[in-house]
Amino acid sequence: MTPTITAFEKSPDRGQGLARDTRVRWALEEAGQPYEVRLLSFGAMKEPAHRALHPFGQIPTYEEGDLVLFESGAIVLHIAQTHAGLLPEEANARARAITWMFAALNTVEAPIFELQNAKFAEGDKPWAAERLVLVKDRIGHRLGELSARLAGADWLDGAFSAGDLMMVSVLLRLKPSGLLDAFPNLAAYVARGEARPAYRRAFDAQLAVFKGAASSA
Amino acid sequence: MTPTITAFEKSPDRGQGLARDTRVRWALEEAGQPYEVRLLSFGAMKEPAHRALHPFGQIPTYEEGDLVLFESGAIVLHIAQTHAGLLPEEANARARAITWMFAALNTVEAPIFELQNAKFAEGDKPWAAERLVLVKDRIGHRLGELSARLAGADWLDGAFSAGDLMMVSVLLRLKPSGLLDAFPNLAAYVARGEARPAYRRAFDAQLAVFKGAASSA
Numbered sequence: 001m002t003p004t005i006t007a008f009e010k011s012p013d014r015g016q017g018l019a020r021d022t023r024v025r026w027a028l029e030e031a032g033q034p035y036e037v038r039l040l041s042f043g044a045m046k047e048p049a050h051r052a053l054h055p056f057g058q059i060p061t062y063e064e065g066d067l068v069l070f071e072s073g074a075i076v077l078h079i080a081q082t083h084a085g086l087l088p089e090e091a092n093a094r095a096r097a098i099t100w101m102f103a104a105l106n107t108v109e110a111p112i113f114e115l116q117n118a119k120f121a122e123g124d125k126p127w128a129a130e131r132l133v134l135v136k137d138r139i140g141h142r143l144g145e146l147s148a149r150l151a152g153a154d155w156l157d158g159a160f161s162a163g164d165l166m167m168v169s170v171l172l173r174l175k176p177s178g179l180l181d182a183f184p185n186l187a188a189y190v191a192r193g194e195a196r197p198a199y200r201r202a203f204d205a206q207l208a209v210f211k212g213a214a215s216s217a
Numbered sequence: 218m219t220p221t222i223t224a225f226e227k228s229p230d231r232g233q234g235l236a237r238d239t240r241v242r243w244a245l246e247e248a249g250q251p252y253e254v255r256l257l258s259f260g261a262m263k264e265p266a267h268r269a270l271h272p273f274g275q276i277p278t279y280e281e282g283d284l285v286l287f288e289s290g291a292i293v294l295h296i297a298q299t300h301a302g303l304l305p306e307e308a309n310a311r312a313r314a315i316t317w318m319f320a321a322l323n324t325v326e327a328p329i330f331e332l333q334n335a336k337f338a339e340g341d342k343p344w345a346a347e348r349l350v351l352v353k354d355r356i357g358h359r360l361g362e363l364s365a366r367l368a369g370a371d372w373l374d375g376a377f378s379a380g381d382l383m384m385v386s387v388l389l390r391l392k393p394s395g396l397l398d399a400f401p402n403l404a405a406y407v408a409r410g411e412a413r414p415a416y417r418r419a420f421d422a423q424l425a426v427f428k429g430a431a432s433s434a
Contacts, residue, residue, distance in 0.1 A: 055366035056324055056359065067309045073323055074316035092284045099291035105323045106290055107273055110330045117331065122351065127344035134339065142273065149272035 002034050003064040005075075006050070007209060009039040015210030016176075017203045020072040021060040023169040025202035027076040027162065031083035039209065073105045073166065080162040087162055100156050100163025104170045108146065111138045112173050139179055147183040154192060168193030219251050220281040222292075223267070224426060226256040232427030233393075234420045237289040238277040240386040242422055244293040244379065246415035248300035256426065290322045290383065297379040304379055317373050317380025321387045325363065328355045329390050356396055364400040371409060385410030 005028075007021035021037075028035045044050055046057045053061045054070040062069040062078070069075050077098065080086035087094050118135050122128055146167075150156060155164045171190050174180050180187045193199055222245075224238035238254075245252045261267055263274045270278045271287040279286040279295070286292050294315065297303035304311050335352045339345055363384075367373060372381045388407050391397050397404045410416055 051362075051365075056320070056362050058324075067312060069312055069316050071316050071319040071323060073319035074312070077315065077319075078312050095284060095286055095291070095295050098294065099286050099288050102288040102290035102294075102322065103273070105319065106288060106326065107275075109323065110327055113327045114331055114334065117355070121355070122348070125344070125348070127342070127348065131339070131342070131344065131348075138334070138338070145268075145273050148268075 001065050002036055003028075003062055004036045004038055005063075006038050006040050006053075006059045006061045007206065008059055009041045009044075009209075010213040011206065011210050014214075015207040017206055018173050019059065019206065022202055022206050023072045023166065024060045024062065024075050024079070025205055026165055026169070026199050027079040027086060029198035029201045030165065030196075031079055031085050033079070033083060037205075037209070072169075073101055076162055076166060077101060086165065088158065093158060096157050097161035097163040100161070101166045104163070104166040108142055108167065109170045109173075111135065111142055112170060115139060115177065116173075136177070136179060139174070140182065143174075143179065143183050143186060147186050150185055150189060152185065154189075160196070164189075164193060168199075218282050219253055220245075220279055221253040221255055222280075223255050223257050223270075223276045223278045224423065225276055226258045226261075226426075227430040228423065228427050231431075232424040234423055235390050236276065236423065239419055239423050240289045240383065241277045241279065241292050241296070242419035243382055243386070243416050244296040244303060246418045247382065247413075248296055248302050250296070250300060254422075254426070289386075290318055293379055293383060294318060303382065305375065310375060313374050314378035314380040317378070318383045321380070321383040325359055325384065326387045326390075328352065328359055329387060332356060332394065333390075353394070353396060356391070357399065360391075360396065360400050360403060364403050367402055367406060369402065372406075377413070381406075381410060385416075 005021060005024050008019055011019045013019060025035070040050060040059060045059065050061075051057055053063070053068050056070070058070070060070075060072060060075065062075040069078055076086075087097050114135050118128065118132050122131075155161070156167060157163065168190050171180060171186060172194075175190070180190060194203075222238060222241050225236055228236045230236060242252070257267060257276060262276065268274050270280070270285050273287070275287070277287075277289060277292060279292040286295055293303075304314050331352050335345065335349050339348075372378065373384060374380065385407050388397060388403060389411075392407070397407060411420075
């Protein structure tokens with residue numbers, strides 16, 4: 001059964017691929033699975049019909065028959081556990097790959113979430129500039145630790161996995177900030193992810209949605 | 218094989234159970250699994266020997282034979298997937314329970330992480346008081362959505378699961394702030410989690426470590 005995901009009708013990043021549907025599209029492309037997309041306006045995301053699928057009124061969701069999931073991490077893990085190509089077969093390696101998914105979403109994305117709030121929710125506050133330095137320091141600290149672990153490897157633990165998919169997706173959110181530039185091995189790691197054909201297809205698909213919305217506006 | 222986890226030699230919350238080893242202890246107790254604990258000083262957590270297990274120099278880790286995991290979310294999921302009692306058997310219900318784990322760690326904990334930083338990393342800044350209001354508003358917004366979804370249910374999706382274990386653990390971090398008081402059903406939900414015998418055993422075990430450290434100091 002072809003799953004249906006939800007995405008922004010008009011992405012706030014103007015097609016840069018930073019909205020969380022890109023992660024899910026990427027996982028589906030890596031798994032070679034077709035999917036359908038239902039586009040939502042900002043208003044529709046907060047309506048009861050969508051809240052029934054996603055209690056926090058966000059995108060993406062994932063519908064496959066009777067199954068309804070939300071949270072990009074959970075959706076990617078579900079795809080990875082039900083199709084080949086995103087997790088190693090061996091049990092311990094599989095558990096380690098999943099560990100990197102959680103590290104991306106809980107340890108690395110948490111300070112990046114603060115950066116988004118510092119810019120968009122508090123960018124007009126008198127403390128914005130001085131505080132931005134502190135937030136960037138906290139991100140840099142995490143990036144330094146991640147860079148040390150990755151060292152000269154292509155991927156975080158052996159072959160490319162859902163852990164790398166999620167970590168690259170989280171790090172991509174830092175691209176506009178330039179913070180990755182201080183860590184050449186992380187910048188190269190992100191570029192390696194972006195060069196994967198499955199990522200390109202996912203990126204192009206979300207960009208096509210934005211271009212379509214822009215041209216019809 | 219009995220797994221070994223790591224925990225703070227002297228927990229910074231003085232035994233309130235808010236350090237992330239409590240989540241792992243709780244999962245092991247729900248699964249009826251014995252475990253061993255290796256205590257670490259703040260200095261030892263940042264040493265290469267521990268960094269080899271945990272790239273971000275934190276607790277908890279989980280060692281079981283050749284397997285080494287970090288990230289409390291990944292460890293709890295591993296325990297839940299390899300023992301009965303923390304995830305439903307039916308595939309769709311299982312995927313939904315895992316969704317709540319990710320919702321706890323990525324959607325609900327993210328603004329709580331900001332609150333910790335606002336208090337401990339930026340508590341002495343001139344903007345601290347004014348900004349705290351904004352951060353608390355963002356948390357309140359999320360709590361309102363979670364409260365609406367939980368409504369009058371005991372747990373988030375049917376029987377107690379690893380999703381509830383993680384959500385209660387994340388919400389417990391708000392107890393000192395009083396923010397839960399505005400949402401009586403969430404406060405009752407957290408109390409329901411705390412009342413579980415497995416949680417009590419986990420809490421008591423981490424408290425015993427703190428009391429031991431305090432009495433020997």
